[in-house]
Amino acid sequence: MRLPLLGILLLTAAFLLTVPAAWPSEKAPHTETEGLDLMLPHGGCRLTILPDGSGSIHYGAAPWHVRVTAHTFDFGPLLQHFQANVMFAKSLPERREEAASAVFPGSSEVKFVSNAPRVRALLQQGWASRLPPSSPAAFFEDESAHERVRRACNLG
Structure with missing residues (x-):
């Protein structure tokens, strides 16, 4: 049975309209977050700060993480500070490993931000306020x- 050309075109268009939605966006490697993600260097050590002041420290895409106690960070002022310090491509340091990056709440877009020393200090603050390791059964x-996180992020 032969489909008319118009039928084939309609089926092709319907397929193309549904499939790309399932493909990950190259612009957004992260999922939307309710917290503030800070990375130093970009793609390296990551601190997620949540609205209650708690957080977690990770390295890259590795599954291991360290949880940080609530009220360690002042979420609102930190969010405002880093939103006001987004860097554009022209102002990035020559060495990208010296640049910090952020993903803001409700977004999945990674932005470079200035003030890498502040991100480093926040990582140290989080490490100092970490929760004790979970039981050995909680592998990550x-x-x-x-x-692993301590060594990878050069903490403590």
Whole structure:
């Protein structure tokens, strides 16, 4: 049975309109977050700060993480500070490893931000206020996970 050309075109258009929605966006490697994600360097050590002042420290896409106690960070002022310090391509340092990046709440777009020393200080603050490792059964939060994050992020 032969479909008329118009039918084939309509089927093709319907297919093309539905499939790209399933493909990940190249602009947005992160999922939308309710918190503020700060990375130093970009793609490296990541601090997620949540509205209650708690957070977590990760390295890249590795699954290990360290949880940070609530009220460690002042979310509102930090969010305002980094939103006001978004950098544009022309103002990025020559060495990208010296640039910090952020993903703001409700977004998945990564932006470069100035003030990498502040991001480093916040990582240290989070490390100082970390929660103890979970039980050995919680593989991604156990003592070895803390040690991996510490070494990768050059903390403590």
